[in-house]
Amino acid sequence: MCASGKTAAKKAKRRKVVIKFLELREKLNDSFVALCLFGNDGWVKQRALSSVRQVYGVEADDGMSFDTLDAPTTDDIVYACMSGSLFGGKKVVFVRGFVMPQGKQMQEVKRKLSKLFTQDDADYCVVFDLDNAKTLDGVDGVEFVDCNKLDGAGIGKWITAYCRKQGVDADPIAVRKLAEYCLCDMSRVATETQKLIDYGKFDSESVDMLVHKDVEYAVYDLSKLIASGNVQRAMASYKGLLAQGEDNRALFGLLYNFYRRVYYVKTSTELTEDKIAECLGVKRGAIMFAKDVAARYKPMQLKRALSAFVEADGKLKAFLDEDEVMTWLVFRLATL
Template sequence: MAKANSNGITYQEVIRAVQRKEYKPVYLLMGDESYYIDRISDYIADNVLTEEEKGFNLSVIYCTKETEVSTIINAAKRYPMMSRYQVVVVKEAQNLSKSEDLFYYVQKPLDSTILVICFKNGTIDRRKKLVPAIEKVGVVFESKKLKESQLGSFVTDYLRRKGVGIDEKSVQMLVEFIGSDLNRMAGELDKLSIIVGSSTKVVTPEVIEKNIGVSKDYNNFELRAAIINRDVLRANKIVKYFDENQKANPAVVTVAMLFGFFSNLMLAHYSPDKSEDGLCRQLDMKSAWQVRDYVAAMRSFSAMKTLLIIDKIRETDAKLKGVGNASATPGELLADMVFFILH
């Protein structure tokens, strides 16, 4: 769950406060994860004003390097027309050359204006005077990228709010295929929700294979399972499929997935508490099912073998990027790496 300032405000808390009509005069939404920034700004723009009020009282300013801070301040200082509030949404505020000058407005903002500042791909230095000034009168929300271990919870929670269920394998398929792009993930989940909404209300691997394009039998999730179970035949079949379908299954993605898995496995080997709960804490995972693969993998791969595997994965990654590789294809490099892991 994305968090904000030192008070630890979350995305859901910001939305619930707006739903209760507990508006603040200034919202600073900043960070590397654009998904939550867009969701909050859109929610405020869509819900504070009625449709009739929006015509005169909703302003959206898209910033470029030429945009003057005075343009924003002048818009914020206007009074609403036939409405209690006006909403001013400032998009792409990271392009402003002098965003700190907003401090002069924030010191004494209008109660009738709701100013929403969207600052993406980074944050404003909290040591400078603008951020503390906004914290005094409004909301500072920092939208951080989710960790890989949090993506599964994002998927299940998103679908749960829509009344749709999903099984563990389907969650892993989506996470492996889409990754950490939450805007794309949300779009795919919306599509899947519509597809299953009139029938089973459950997303399955078959539904994903048919509508998203990832194979339910030949994907990174299945390759990882085959490696954990030391199923050489199954692993080789998947690697062969990947080689024949490189566009949909790029080797660099598979290598990155395996590097993350075996790096976590090394942490698991040295965890003082190797129970499921202990590994959840060690690996920063929320549920026991997420660590069960690591419990099984610790039986298949010793700590020393895990260390050697990590070194091999790094070597393969370098060769995929052209370092020390004269002629081997991505498929050959992947096959060689998987052979090393399983032997």
């Protein structure tokens, strides 16, 4: 093969193909030797690992057919693969905390791993748990699986597919409502989905009856009513939260934080939702809700809203009646 042909083949070999989490199960096969689970959702990573183990028939944590390595060296990974599975079949080696060395050692490590992952008829599969896929850039034979947090559409697909497997029809409106009530937190979505399946009915009424709204979602509901200028309904929503056992000071803090996000979203149009969520240290779903409310305000109105929170905070610190202060605040925000 000519030099240009070898270069093209080498580039093709190292081309990174990313598999979406929702597509992983249907694409898994015996030819996979190394998988990199990268992203920021621990639940998604655990489900991806479970899928690998189920497909390869590896259930027991026996250190023989399934081995877990924490912060291993390259030699540790090679040894675990070469030891093989005691009961035959494919061995799964789960690697956490792997750090790629720098300098001259990096190329040697990449060479060793590439050789390990491109073996013909390999009877092992190495699964890396990494925050960043770039750690394994330049290593041949690795399949990359996107395990970042799912958006609303992705969560909806997961709920619908899971319900179908369990023989339950999920109403699309109920599916969307469940994802919103859980702020797109997959660990909670999975729990609540199973609850509705066990109940035997997955419609909007069942979601309202059985699924407790995340308090952040309840504050979002209240904020939408406030932003609409409907004072009566906003007051009723606020009183309803108190009746459910929410504390005035806790509600003040949640509402204040929500409006801070709304202001940040309104004035940071150049940033993506993911970047804003990262900057504020919140879930992406919380930013989606803030963006929805932000669309109902002008920047100057939000400045006045934050000033109202400062004034209300002063009243609370002066030990004025908490209910009166919060009632004043809700009215003030609804009439900006």
